[in-house]
Amino acid sequence: MMATSPKSTYFRSPHDSCIRRVYKEDGTYYAARTRPGQAEEPPYVIELAYLKNRLIAYGCWVKQMAP
Numbered sequence: 001m002m003a004t005s006p007k008s009t010y011f012r013s014p015h016d017s018c019i020r021r022v023y024k025e026d027g028t029y030y031a032a033r034t035r036p037g038q039a040e041e042p043p044y045v046i047e048l049a050y051l052k053n054r055l056i057a058y059g060c061w062v063k064q065m066a067p
Contacts, residue, residue: 022046
């Protein structure tokens with residue numbers, strides 16, 4: 001569904017082994033989760049400050065190369 005979105009950044013969660021694809025569209029940031037062995041879930045809105053200051057800063061999400 002969101003494959004046509006502009007540049008995406010991928011993150012891996014060491015806590016639940018999920019991959020999250022984060023992208024910006026029309027000034028809003030979105031994240032979409034993929035659980036191991038399942039299809040990508042619908043995207044949800046994520047605040048940039050929360051992403052940078054909590055999830056990335058504390059190692060909850062680790063940036064990785066595109067799968």
